[in-house]
Amino acid sequence: MRGWPVAGGEVAASLGVYIHFPYCLSHCPYCDFAVEVARTIPGERYAAAVLAELDRRADGFAPLGPARSVFFGGGTPSLWEPAFFARILEAIDRRLGLSEGAEVSLEANPEDGAADRFAAIRAAGVTRISLGVQSFDDATLKALGRRHRGEEASRAVGAALEAGFASVSVDLIYGARGQTIEGAASDARRTASLGVPHVSAYALTLDELAVEVPMARLARSGRLRLPDADDQAAMGGAVREELASGGLPRYEISNHAREGHRARHNLGYWLAEPYLGLGVGAAGALATGRYTNARPTGPYFESLERGELPPGERDPLDRDARRSERIFLGLRLVEGLDLAAFAAAFGGADAAALRERARPLAELGLASLSRDRLALTERGLDLHGELCARLV
Numbered sequence: 001m002r003g004w005p006v007a008g009g010e011v012a013a014s015l016g017v018y019i020h021f022p023y024c025l026s027h028c029p030y031c032d033f034a035v036e037v038a039r040t041i042p043g044e045r046y047a048a049a050v051l052a053e054l055d056r057r058a059d060g061f062a063p064l065g066p067a068r069s070v071f072f073g074g075g076t077p078s079l080w081e082p083a084f085f086a087r088i089l090e091a092i093d094r095r096l097g098l099s100e101g102a103e104v105s106l107e108a109n110p111e112d113g114a115a116d117r118f119a120a121i122r123a124a125g126v127t128r129i130s131l132g133v134q135s136f137d138d139a140t141l142k143a144l145g146r147r148h149r150g151e152e153a154s155r156a157v158g159a160a161l162e163a164g165f166a167s168v169s170v171d172l173i174y175g176a177r178g179q180t181i182e183g184a185a186s187d188a189r190r191t192a193s194l195g196v197p198h199v200s201a202y203a204l205t206l207d208e209l210a211v212e213v214p215m216a217r218l219a220r221s222g223r224l225r226l227p228d229a230d231d232q233a234a235m236g237g238a239v240r241e242e243l244a245s246g247g248l249p250r251y252e253i254s255n256h257a258r259e260g261h262r263a264r265h266n267l268g269y270w271l272a273e274p275y276l277g278l279g280v281g282a283a284g285a286l287a288t289g290r291y292t293n294a295r296p297t298g299p300y301f302e303s304l305e306r307g308e309l310p311p312g313e314r315d316p317l318d319r320d321a322r323r324s325e326r327i328f329l330g331l332r333l334v335e336g337l338d339l340a341a342f343a344a345a346f347g348g349a350d351a352a353a354l355r356e357r358a359r360p361l362a363e364l365g366l367a368s369l370s371r372d373r374l375a376l377t378e379r380g381l382d383l384h385g386e387l388c389a390r391l392v
C-alpha cells in the first residue's frame with residue numbers, strides 16, 4: 001500500500017471511489033441530497049459522462065490505486081441498468097486498478113424493483129447492497145413521504161440476504177412524525193431479527209443543508225410536529241440498544257455491524273483517506289484538497305461532453321482544516337483516533353496538545369485516552385460535535 005502525503009507526514013492510503021447517481025422516482029420531503037426526479041432516466045448519457053469524468057480525474061488518483069472500495073450512491077443508483085455498473089467498474093480497474101475482493105456497494109430502495117435484478121446486479125460486480133428501508137412501519141413511512149410499505153421493505157431485505165451478496169446494509173431513520181420510542185426500537189429489533197449484518201441508523205435532521213427542504217419548512221411553520229430533541233435522543237438510545245443486543249454493536253456514531261461487516265468505503269471517509277468522487281454533486285479528496293461537483297445535471301453533462309471537468313467548488317484544505325477534519329471524523333468511530341497516526345501526520349507537538357485538551361473530557365467520562373488512542377465514550381458520542389469543537 002502506498003503512502004498518502006499529508007502536511008507533515010504520510011499515512012497509509014486506501015483509495016475509495018464514490019459515484020453519485022442523482023435520479024429518483026420521487027423526492028422525499030426531508031431529503032437534501034443531489035437528486036433529480038426523472039420519468040425517463042438518461043442512463044446511457046449519464047454513464048458516458050461519469051466515464052468521461054473518470055478519464056479526466058484518473059491521473060491525479062492513479063498513484064494511490066488500486067481502489068479498495070467503490071460506492072454507487074444517490075439518488076437511487078439501483079435504477080441504473082446493471083450493465084452500467086460493470087462498465088464503470090471495468091473502467092476503474094483499467095485507470096486506477098481495483099483490488100481483488102474490493103467492496104462494491106450499491107444503494108437500492110425497496111420499491112424500485114432492484115430485488116428482481118439482484119442476480120444481475122451481483123453479476124455486474126456489486127458485492128454489497130445498502131437498502132433504504134427507513135422503517136417497517138407504514139405510518140412512519142408515510143410520515144417520511146416514502147413510496148414503499150413495510151411489507152415491501154421486509155421482502156427486499158429477504159431478497160438481498162438470499163441473493164448472495166457479501167454484505168447487506170439497512171438504513172433506518174428515527175424521529176419521524178408520530179413515531180414513538182417503542183416504534184423506533186421495534187424497527188431496530190426487526191432489522192436485527194432478519195439477520196442483516198450492517199445497519200445505519202440516522203436521526204431525522206432538518207438542519208444545515210436540509211433547512212429548506214419541504215419538511216423543514218412545514219416544521220418551522222408549525223404545521224408539522226416532530227418528536228422533540230429529548231424523545232429523539234431516547235429513540236436513538238433505544239435503537240442502539242436493540243441493535244447491540246441483536247448482535248450489531250455500534251462501531252461509528254450512526255453505524256452498526258456484525259463481525260467482519262463494517263463498511264470499508266465509509267471507514268475510508270472516517271479515517272480521512274483519499275477518495276475519488278464522480279457524478280453530479282459528488283465530492284473527492286486528495287492531499288492537495290477537496291473538490292465538489294455542482295448539483296445541476298445540465299451543466300454536468302454539457303461540460304463533460306465538451307471535454308471539460310464539470311463546474312464545482314475547490315477547497316485547498318490547509319493544514320489546520322485537515323487536522324480539524326481528522327479529529328471530527330476519527331472521533332466518529334467508537335474505537336476513536338489513532339494518536340500515533342495523528343502525530344505522524346501533524347507532528348508530535350499537535351498530538352501532545354490534543355492529548356492535553358482531551359484530558360478534562362476523560363476526567364468527565366466523556367472520552368477515553370490511552371497511549372495510542374483517543375475515543376469518545378458512549379455518552380461522549382452523543383455530544384460529538386460539541387466535544388470535537390473543544391478539541392480542535
Ligand code: SF4
Nearest residue numbers: 024027028031074075
Ligand atoms: S429516495 Fe433517497 S435520495 Fe431519493 S429523494 Fe428519497 S431520500 Fe433522497
